[in-house]
Amino acid sequence: MHKDDLSLARLKPFEAAARYESFTRAADELGLTQTAISRQIGQLEEELGVRLFERRNRAVFLTEEGKRLGQVVGEALRAIRTEVAAIRGTGDPDTIVLRCQLCEAFYWLMPRLSGFHAAHPEIQLQLVSALEPLTEAREPFDVALQTTGRAAGAARLVFTASDEIFPVCAPALLKDVSLPLTPQEVSTLPLLSHRVVPQDWFDWPDWFEAVGVPRPAHKKVIYFDSYPLVLQAAVAGQGVALGWKRTVDGLIDEGKLRSICDVALKRPSEISVYRGTKQSRHSAVDQLIAWLRAELT
Secondary structure, three states: OOOOOOOHHHHHHHHHHHHHOOHHHHHHHHOOOHHHHHHHHHHHHHHHOOOOEEEEOOEEEEOHHHHHHHHHHHHHHHHHHHHHHHHHOOOOOOEEEEEEEHHHHHHHHHHHHHHHHHHOOOOEEEEEEEOOOHHHOOOOOOEEEEEOOOOOOOOEEEEEEEEEEEEEEOHHHHOOOOOOEOHHHHOOOOEEEEOOOOOOOOOHHHHHHHOOOOOOOOOOEEEEOOHHHHHHHHHOOOOEEEEEHHHHHHHHHOOOOEEOEOOOEEEEEEEEEEEOOOOOOHHHHHHHHHHHHHHHO
């Protein structure tokens, strides 16, 4: 084999592992064993002379070289699949797929989406909401929006946007209390927490640490496995939730929630927008990205 040649058979296992950042899930998708995936990627790394994944605590994470190669290989394989679908007369290449976290899709995106359709009536858009990070996406997408820091695999980062995080609750919960409260006073209230495994979501311990308040050790905390449930529990008066400004502004305007603290944590890169590898019309995808950038600015 020429030194510049690569075994193409190893690229498909690599692309799946890069997309999921998981050898196990790649093995499940391709009908192979995890050992076979690991061996193929190890041989690819040996051919390239670089590490594509870091192995830590029985988990794998893409290196910078792995992300770059994953993006190129993913786009190439998607282009092949798209062309095959076109030849066969299957698929829907004119539909742009926007994958969005469920809470942002429901509370932030939906009230604005009519503006996109009015500005671009020629673009057919499919919105896919999800609780899982991009590495667990089962179907290809053109554009994705999710919280910065969640696993994104080989998806290509386009831009980030800011947000603010502050405590919120139903107005009736603290109707006889003088507001705003200090972070120390917030720590004495019942707290609504979004806990997932792995904990890739900003939560109360992170907020108290960021504002310089010792983490309350004895407080009543109610745990939920999805952030939409946290917000609904807050609206129902069950406790205090952390509110992301872009997500809770509408609920505050409707009088269902209110901001209760004198501290708002500013996060300059809280939201990430990614470009996927579905290979839809580039001009339409560019227009969607430009619209998202304008709305998030």
